[in-house]
Amino acid sequence: MTIGRARVVRRACRRVGLDRNPLRRREDRWQTAIGALLALCVVVSVPLVVLGVGVPIHAAQTRALHAEYARLHRVDATVTEVGKTPLYAPVTPVTVSWTGADGLPRTATYHSAIVVKVGATLPIWLDGADRVTEPPSATRPVGRAVLVSAAVLCAVLIGCAGSYLAARLALNRRRSVLWESEWERAGLTWGAHGAS
Incomplete structure (x- = not known):
């Protein structure tokens, strides 16, 4: 791996929270884990939607097409x-x-x-x-299967993105509360060392 690629990989890991930065809080690690879990859900949902939604719709539309061919x-x-x-x-x-x-x-x-x-x-x-x-339209079965599968995948994507944003908002609130309490603790001990 070249130095340029190593820097890109390190920078990407740092941005998504996969580095070993000691300043990262538990909430930061939770956000990274939630994002990774939801991304995995989106990736896994693609074949599940194709097999669970697209294939049955294609089969039903193909049967309807054959019935239409038989009628005409x-x-x-x-x-x-x-x-x-x-x-x-x-x-x-x-x-x-x-x-x-x-x-x-x-x-x-x-x-x-x-x-x-x-x-x-x-x-x-x-x-x-x-x-x-x-x-009869010979492309109708494929078109309908793709359209419905894409709609279901968009719903899954919107649901996962909404879940991530809601989790991020909750974690940001928690980080804000922790930040305020840490500043209060720092204010109590600020300058106490050196006073005699």
Whole structure:
């Protein structure tokens, strides 16, 4: 270890209270221990939240996605008319036609996320009544699992940070009381040595 790194390590240890400074009070050591314990809680909570919250939510959302896929069906429709793309939305309204399950031709308005021309083929999703619907989102299970896990982890982090600040405030009050009592004791004996 180089001298520069050793200084950085010593300085970091001193800042978090892990040095052997004889002027550190018991309250200072308690604050360091509480901070280390709460930091450990945050680190341990990450895999616990992922396994306890994220994995079940992902599994439930995946089941819901498969049920949605089973309820809907995909067909290839032909674009018969292209509308004007509005400036405020990145979709193009188009009229599409396809042959229904009963063999009859169907037409509907569809909002395409890509630019298409008349005669192009678009995959569309239909519900049980042959109505055009939005396709199931394949990223929804991961997105929901990450979102809920992140919310739970933020709650854990806020709880641990709040606990640390509350403990620090209580320990600061205790240090202030000790500081005042030590000054009072010092004032009683101040200058007593040397007077004859």
